[in-house]
Amino acid sequence: MNNKDKYGGAVSYWSIVEQHGSVPCVQIVTFTPCQKLLSEVGHFCKGEWKPDSSLVAITTQQNAVVFIKVEVDTSVKNHHCLYVMQEGKTPITPKININGILDSDSVPAIKLTYMAHVSLQSHISCFLSVRDELVVATIDGCLNRLRWTGNKNEKATLHLNDIPVSADLQQFRATRLSSGNSHVCEMEYSPTLGGYSMVLSSGRAVFVIPPSSRGEKTNAHGVWAQEINDAATVAVNHRYRLIAFGCFSGDGIVYHLDEAVGALEISHRLVISSKEFPDAGLIAGQVTCMKWTPDGTALALAWKNGGLSLWSVFGSLLLCTLGGDYSSSTDSGSLYPAPIVSMEWGLEGYHLWMVSKISSEAKGGTDPEDNKHQEEVNSEQSGVENNSLKSSCTQLLQFQFVKSALTVNPCMSNHEHVFLQGEDKLYMSTGDTMSRSSHHSQQHKANSGSSSINMGAGYIGNKQWQVIPISHSYLASNWPIRYASVDRAGQCVAVAGKTGFAHYALFSRKWKLFGNETQERDMVVSGGITWWKDFVCLACFNIQGQRDEIRCYPRTAKLDNTFAQVLRVQSQVLLLNTFRDMLITFCADSHVAMFSLERKNPQPNPTVQITKVQEISLTSFIPHPLCVAGLTLTSLMSESVNPKVHPSSKEAESMLVSVSGKLLMFQRDRSGPQIKEEKNKHRPVPFCNPSVVATSVENLWTTTRANVGKVQLMEAMWLGCGSHGMKVWLPLFPRDEGKAHNFMSRRIMLPFRVDIYPLAVLFEDAVILGAACDVVSYTFSSSSQINMDMPFCTLERTSQIYLHHILRQLLRRNLGVNALDLARSCKELTYFPHVLELLLHEVLEAEATSKEPIPG
Numbered sequence: 001m002n003n004k005d006k007y008g009g010a011v012s013y014w015s016i017v018e019q020h021g022s023v024p025c026v027q028i029v030t031f032t033p034c035q036k037l038l039s040e041v042g043h044f045c046k047g048e049w050k051p052d053s054s055l056v057a058i059t060t061q062q063n064a065v066v067f068i069k070v071e072v073d074t075s076v077k078n079h080h081c082l083y084v085m086q087e088g089k090t091p092i093t094p095k096i097n098i099n100g101i102l103d104s105d106s107v108p109a110i111k112l113t114y115m116a117h118v119s120l121q122s123h124i125s126c127f128l129s130v131r132d133e134l135v136v137a138t139i140d141g142c143l144n145r146l147r148w149t150g151n152k153n154e155k156a157t158l159h160l161n162d163i164p165v166s167a168d169l170q171q172f173r174a175t176r177l178s179s180g181n182s183h184v185c186e187m188e189y190s191p192t193l194g195g196y197s198m199v200l201s202s203g204r205a206v207f208v209i210p211p212s213s214r215g216e217k218t219n220a221h222g223v224w225a226q227e228i229n230d231a232a233t234v235a236v237n238h239r240y241r242l243i244a245f246g247c248f249s250g251d252g253i254v255y256h257l258d259e260a261v262g263a264l265e266i267s268h269r270l271v272i273s274s275k276e277f278p279d280a281g282l283i284a285g286q287v288t289c290m291k292w293t294p295d296g297t298a299l300a301l302a303w304k305n306g307g308l309s310l311w312s313v314f315g316s317l318l319l320c321t322l323g324g325d326y327s328s329s330t331d332s333g334s335l336y337p338a339p340i341v342s343m344e345w346g347l348e349g350y351h352l353w354m355v356s357k358i359s360s361e362a363k364g365g366t367d368p369e370d371n372k373h374q375e376e377v378n379s380e381q382s383g384v385e386n387n388s389l390k391s392s393c394t395q396l397l398q399f400q401f402v403k404s405a406l407t408v409n410p411c412m413s414n415h416e417h418v419f420l421q422g423e424d425k426l427y428m429s430t431g432d433t434m435s436r437s438s439h440h441s442q443q444h445k446a447n448s449g450s451s452s453i454n455m456g457a458g459y460i461g462n463k464q465w466q467v468i469p470i471s472h473s474y475l476a477s478n479w480p481i482r483y484a485s486v487d488r489a490g491q492c493v494a495v496a497g498k499t500g501f502a503h504y505a506l507f508s509r510k511w512k513l514f515g516n517e518t519q520e521r522d523m524v525v526s527g528g529i530t531w532w533k534d535f536v537c538l539a540c541f542n543i544q545g546q547r548d549e550i551r552c553y554p555r556t557a558k559l560d561n562t563f564a565q566v567l568r569v570q571s572q573v574l575l576l577n578t579f580r581d582m583l584i585t586f587c588a589d590s591h592v593a594m595f596s597l598e599r600k601n602p603q604p605n606p607t608v609q610i611t612k613v614q615e616i617s618l619t620s621f622i623p624h625p626l627c628v629a630g631l632t633l634t635s636l637m638s639e640s641v642n643p644k645v646h647p648s649s650k651e652a653e654s655m656l657v658s659v660s661g662k663l664l665m666f667q668r669d670r671s672g673p674q675i676k677e678e679k680n681k682h683r684p685v686p687f688c689n690p691s692v693v694a695t696s697v698e699n700l701w702t703t704t705r706a707n708v709g710k711v712q713l714m715e716a717m718w719l720g721c722g723s724h725g726m727k728v729w730l731p732l733f734p735r736d737e738g739k740a741h742n743f744m745s746r747r748i749m750l751p752f753r754v755d756i757y758p759l760a761v762l763f764e765d766a767v768i769l770g771a772a773c774d775v776v777s778y779t780f781s782s783s784s785q786i787n788m789d790m791p792f793c794t795l796e797r798t799s800q801i802y803l804h805h806i807l808r809q810l811l812r813r814n815l816g817v818n819a820l821d822l823a824r825s826c827k828e829l830t831y832f833p834h835v836l837e838l839l840l841h842e843v844l845e846a847e848a849t850s851k852e853p854i855p856g
Contacts (some may be wrong), residue, residue: 025398026107028082028107028108028109028110029073029109029110029111029112030112031068031112031114033066033114037066037114037117040062040064040117041060041061041062041064041066041117041119042060042061042062042064043060043061044058044059044060044066045058045059045060045061045124046058046059046126046127046342047059048127048128048129048134049129050129050148051129051131051132053070054069054070054071055067055068055069055070055115055148056068056070056112057127057129057134057146057148059124059127059136060117062119063119063120063121063122063123063124063138064117064118064119064120065117065118065120065124065127065134065136065146066114066116066117067114067115067116067117067118067148067150068112068113068114068115069112069113069114069115070110070111070112071110071111071113072108072109072110072111073109073110073111076109081106081107081108081109082107082108082109115150116149116150117150118146118150118151118152120136120138120144121138121140122138122139122140122142123138123139124136124137124138125137125138125139125183125184125185125201126184126185126186126187128187128188128189130189132147132148133145133146133147133148133153133156134146134147134148135187135189135196137183137184137187138183139182139183139201140182140183141159141160141161141177141182141183141184142157142158142159142160143157143158143159143160143184144157145157158210158211158220160177160182160183160184160200161176161177162176162220163176163177163208163220163221163222164176164219164221164222165177165206165208165221165222165223165224166221166222166223166224167223167224167226167263168223168258168261168262168263169209169221169223169261169262169263170261170262174221177200177206177222182200182201182202183200183201184198184199184200184201185199185200185201185232186198186199186232186233186234187199187234188234188235188236189236190236190238190241190243191238191624192238192239192241192623192624192626192627192660193207193236193238193241193243193257194209195207195208195209195210196208196209196210197234197236197243198234199231199232199233199234199245200231202229203228203229203230203231203232203248204224204225204228204229204231205224205225205228205231205234205243205245206222206223206224206225207222207223207225207243207257207264208220208221208222208223209221209222223257223262223263223264224264225243225245225253225255225264226263226264226265226266227253227266228245228247228253230247230248230249231245231246231247231248232245232246232247232248232286232287232288233245233246233287233288233289233290234246234290235290235291235292235299236292237292237296237299237313238296238626239295239296239626239627239629239660240256240296240313240627240629240660240661241256241257241623241627241660242254242255242256242267242313242660243255243256243257243264244270244290244292244299246286246287246288246289246290246301247286247287248286248287249281249286250272250280250281250282250284250285250286250287250303251269251270251271251281251287252269252270252271252287252290252299252301252311253266253269253270254266254267254268254269254270254314254315255267256660259623267314267315267696268314268315268696268722268723268724269315270299270301270309270311270315272284272309272317272320272322276317276320276322276323277320277322277323280322283305283322283335284303284304284305284306284307284322284335285303285304285305286303286304287301287302287303287304288302288303288304288339288340288341289301289302289340289341289342289343289354290302291343291344291345291352292345293345293349293403293407294345294347294348294349295348295349295403295407295408296313297312297313297403297407297698298310298311298312298313298318298349298403299311299312299313300343300345300352302337302339302340302343302354303335303339303340304339305335305339306334306335306336306337306338306339306340306356307320307321307322307335307336307337308320308321308336308337308340308354308399309321309322312698312722312723312757313661313698313722314661314696314698314721314722314723314724315722315723315724316698316722316723316757317723318757319773321335321336321337322335324775325775325776325791326775326791337354337356337397338356338357338358338395339356339357340354340355340356340357341355341356341357341394342354342355343355346398347480348408348423348480348481348482349401349403349407350400350401350402350403350422350423350480351398351399351400351401351423352398352399352401353396353397353398354396354397354398354399355394355395355396355397356394356395356397357393357394357395358393358394358395400422400423401422402420402421402422402427402795403420403421403422404418404419404420404421404759404771405419405420405421405483405484405485405486406419406699406759408482408483408528409483409484409485409528409529409530410575410577410629410630410631410632410699411485411528411529411530411576411577411578412530412577412578412579412632412704413485413486413487413488413530413531413578414484414485414486414530415699415701415760415761416488416490416703416760417429417486417490417760418759418760418769418770418771418797419484419486419493419759420771420795421481421484421495423479423480423481424469424470424475424479424481425467425468425469425470426467426468426470426484426493426495427465427466427467427468427771427795428465428466428468428486428490428493429463429464429465429466429769429771429797463796463797463799465795465797466506468493468504468506470495470502470511471502471504471511471513473511473513474495474497474500474502474511474513475497477498477499477520477521478497478498478499478500478520479497479498480497480498481495481496481497482496482497482498482525483495483496483501483525483528483529484496484529485528485529485530485531485536486531487531488531490506491505491506491507492504492505492506492531492555493506494529494531494536494538495529496525496529496538498524499520499521499522499523499524499543500513500514500519500520500521500523500525501525501529501536501538502514502559503536503555503559505555512555512559513559514559514560515558515559515560516560516561519560519561521543522542522543522544523540523541523542523543523549523551524540524541524543525538525539525540526539526540526541526548526572526573526574527539527540527572527573527574527575527576527585527586528573528575528576528577530576530577530578531578532552532578532581532583532597532608533599534554534555534556534606535552535553535554535555535597535599535606535608536552536553536555537550537551537552537576537578537583537597538550538551538552538553538576539551539569539573539576539585541572547568548568548569548570548571548572548573548587549566549567549568549569550566550567550569550573550576550583550585550595550610551564551565551566551567552564552565552597552608552610554605554606554607554608556605556606557605557606563605563607565607565608565609565610567595567610567612569585569587569593570587570589571587571588571589571591572587572588573585573586573587573588574586574587574588574625574626574628575628575630575631576631577631577632577633578597579632579633579634579652579704580652580704581596581597581598582594582595582596582597582613582633582652583595583596583597583610584631584632584633584655586618586625586628586631586657587625588625589625590617590618590619590622590625591615591616591617591618592615592616592617592618592631592655592657593612593614593615594612594613594614594615594633594652595610595611595612595613596610596611596613597609597610598611613683613684614684614685616655616666616687618657621657621659621664621690622657622659623659623660627659627660628657628658628659629658629659629660629661630656630657630658630699630700631655631656631657631658632655632656632700632702633652633654633655633656634652634653634654634655634656634702634717635651635652635653635654635704636653636654636702636715636717636729637653637654637667638665638667638691638747639746639747652668653667653668654666654667654668655687656693656700656702657690658697658700661695661696661697661698662692662694662695662697663692663693663694663695663697663700663719664690664691664692664693665690665691665692665693666687666688666689666690667687667688667691668685668686668687668688669685669686669687669688670685693717693729693749694719694721694727694729694749696721696722696724697719697720697721698720698721698722699719699720699758699759700717700718700719700720701717701718701719701760701761701763702717702718703763705763705764707763707764709825710763710764710825710826711731711733711825712730712731712733712818712821712822712825713763713764713766713822713825713826714763714764715731716728716729716730716731716763717729718758718761720757720758721751724751725751725752725753725754726751726752726753726754726758726768726802727749727750727751727752728749728750728752728802728806729747729748729749730747730748730749730750730806730810731746731747732746732747732748732815732818733818733821748813748815750805750806750809750810751809752802752805752806752809753805754768754800754802755800756768756770756772756798756799756800757770757771757772758770759771765829766801766802766803766826766829766835767799767800767801767802768799768800768801768802769797769798769799770797770798770799770800771795771796771797771798772795772796772798773793773794773795773796774793774794774795774796775791775792775793775794776791776792776793776794801831801834801835801838803822803826803829803832803835804835804836804838804839804842806819806822807819807822807823807835807839808839808842808843810822
């Protein structure tokens, strides 16, 4: 179990609770109960944190829940720390952060104290923390509610047999649960769905909405998950409102709740294809563990016999350790990692903690201590025996990950580069964008007076990573990094952690931090960070003033609040983005605010004027503010204006909002009289009600750049849809542009499969960019036999041509004229002959495998 705020993670053994810190990753404290308590409650099983991190609840073998208090040990000297970082001969005084605990590279002294325990009448099958209470499921079919004070809330107890369950929430033909569905094996609660997702002992899955706690007289009712009778585990995605069930067959099924009738419908399936690993379900066994990342963009899945996989939110396979180079063992029957019995993501999803079970037979009879190794994966032997599996021991593993900056900060500039963030460094692949952004770099070079990176056409297709270590001076007090942003030119980056922010210029290779440390610690970036020209724009919470703000800092000036432009906002900003000279924000009150940005040039430091233009309420269109995963303005419309005919039509004509994977388009309502205002550049034109452009959307790409020679590509919108591949919303301009009424175009949505996970789209070059993990196996020089070695993992940038997919889709829809126009606009591309070869190969392959003739 992992704590998302304060003390890292806790591990529960049979009679021990260990507390582990996050950075550095060390064991802090151990709690061992007295023999009297142990004989009364039995061995420890599973644990749950209280939301404020002050308590840990542990279930035991003898049907009890033990409450353990977690607090700082004030009896320890040295600032109540076990370790304090020291520079030179002077120890650094640890600082207290906004959560009330020690910051910096110090390790706080933690004390675990037994507080109380509650005994239940039946065996505990599972439990979880929901708001201010614990929900404990027992095998007699009860859902018990326990307060964190150690008291039982009898009035809130639910019995499964009293809950009517039907195919949807309209309650047609609802039936009570039978004795065959006797109890809950696993469950999770989602505040955005408003109910519990449960796996029953019969293998069926159900979604239960509890009685309202607001005083209304409502009863609990449930909805069956269709087409599943072998459910084994469950994981709920709050942001995308998805419910994932792992099955005994080794597959996963992901459901979404239909808003019209309230039925659970299948969104997609998580199946390892025979291409990846044949007979994965038979060899790997049932699904035992599933966990969504904290940002809800990826799902980790493990099997009973070993192995780990990572899936995107809508089912694209990102990582699979079955087969390949993930196991250097000569024993073909072993899978890496060993069978996972529990897993939890660390802060911001940079680490995946797992408890794996290793039998002595699989280890070749060697001592567990001989198998300890540390690479990208850190492992610690617990040496604790299971009574039912006396020949096995458990191992604590930690996998390290990097993630795309788009996962939590989907601003416009981050979409133009393959930009990844880790816990202490950034990865950026700028080769493909260097030639087209050389003018930006020359401007930076003139400003900085230093030599910039050589911008030549030879860098096109370069797969080298630009690795940027994050300043330790900033990380020491503000780990982990939450937001990262890169400018359009790929020359400047900014990061924000627990408090404050810092930015870096590639041409000077220097970080710029707050000179006044108090200013850094008085602000928390809460809604993202982005670049606008040479300004860093961010949304933050002012701790000293206790208010939410939008701030813009000039890159060229000293990082100080004196040079910042500050605008107070009424509610917490959850997302922000830029479009040309406009800033758009989405707030916790479900309102969207738009601001105009105007650069002023007072000497010696430039400033920016922020003017509010418009505010729109989205309350009627979104179920919960946390469900909004993306927000952007665009010049695109459902009927686009051809720039060849009307080159000035590049205003913000539409607003795109991604709500739990559903892409909504709000277009400007220009049906009324349009009054021209010369002084007001950005007029508050109202928006129409939204239309649904696509579903299962993970990422979207549009561009503000113009290229008259490639109008179709530049005016297109690209969508990443997980296992459904990619989709392109392509304009179809008419051939006869001489007529006045022909400047409006239709649009068509074209789906196509991709072999990589898309992270950036090069519009002019018709190329998709991504990243993948490449593995290289190796052997230890040690004489001890190590059967489960994590291979050396390298980060590889991938790319794929997509032009032939679009041409084929257009030809299949009898849009040969549009396909010809698109092909002509791209004939100067160096790989265009290869595109035609791929197109011919696909057509011939389709004809060879088709039972009926394909029309020409």
